[in-house]
Amino acid sequence: MRVLVTGAGGMQGRQVMLEYQRRGAEVVYPTHDELDISDYRQVNAATAKVRPDIVINCAAYTNVDNAEVEKEKAFLTNGLGPRNLALACREYAATLVHISTDYIFNGQAGHPYRIYDTPCPLNVYGASKLFGEAAVRETGGKYFIVRTSWLFGPGGKNFVDTILTLAGQKDELQVVSDQHSSPTYTADLAAALAHLAASKVYGTYHTTNSGITSWYGLAKKIVASAGLSEQSNPVRQKTFPGPPPGRHFQHWILFR
Ligand SMILES: NC(=O)c1ccc[n+]([C@@H]2O[C@H](COP(=O)([O-])OP(=O)(O)OC[C@H]3O[C@@H](n4cnc5c(N)ncnc54)[C@H](OP(=O)(O)O)[C@@H]3O)[C@@H](O)[C@H]2O)c1
16 A cells, blocks of 8 residues: 655654554655645646555644734645645545644534534634635545644644643743643544545544543643643633734534
8 A cells, every 4th residue: 555645744744654654554755845735736746656545634834823924825735735635636546634623613612523513713724724625525536534633742843842841941830721622642643544544434524532621631631741740720811912813712622
């Protein structure tokens, strides 16, 4: 089996590459510099050359705050990128596994999100990811759209590393306690993606680790697990001054 992993220099991409290597697949894993998914010609040429059975799209514009000012860039990568991949996969009969996000919802449902809940993104990042989902669906090839949340793992900018760094610098941390979700370990998600791709049961999925917590709950767990003694204090999101529009409003996001 041949697998093409896009965005392989990122946090999730690296784990997907390792997961498929572990499974004995032939894995081609270009970084952003080697394959820009927003360029159709590059995507088509790479797919024609590799002739993958499966393409896992881990490439994305993930800076949620910057997306508010770099809208074009966010839509190029998160919207047109998946469309380019879906078109190439259709042409070369490959299956596309595309990763999406909880940010396509507004976070106000008050219950765990189901795949049939209506998306309503509140920021550019969420809107660009939702456009990417629609582009994959309308292309009509074999696809999985896998929405996930709060990723953490080695080799990426994530909440676990941030808290460990801050805990080394401060005696007390103030952490938001009114946003909830399911933190998801990138290695677990990589295994789930490979499992799903093998199933051939195409469609849209919500895939996270189990359990629900807040940023505050997660921070407490991280500090305790690392054997540190910092005090974490719960605060409401609105006590943080001046967040830009569209930021930090995923009040209750959970996937099953
Ligand atoms: N992180 C989370 O908490 C989270 C939660 C839910 C869903 N997701 C989704 O999970 C997926 C993986 O996220 P991640 O956390 O692994 O992100 P990441 O660490 O930021 O990795 C994304 C990778 O994509 C690359 N990239 C950006 N634009 C590209 C382009 N036009 N063509 C090719 N590569 C490009 C980036 O390279 P450069 O850095 O060089 O630009 C980076 O290596 C994304 O679809 C994201 O939306 C993430």
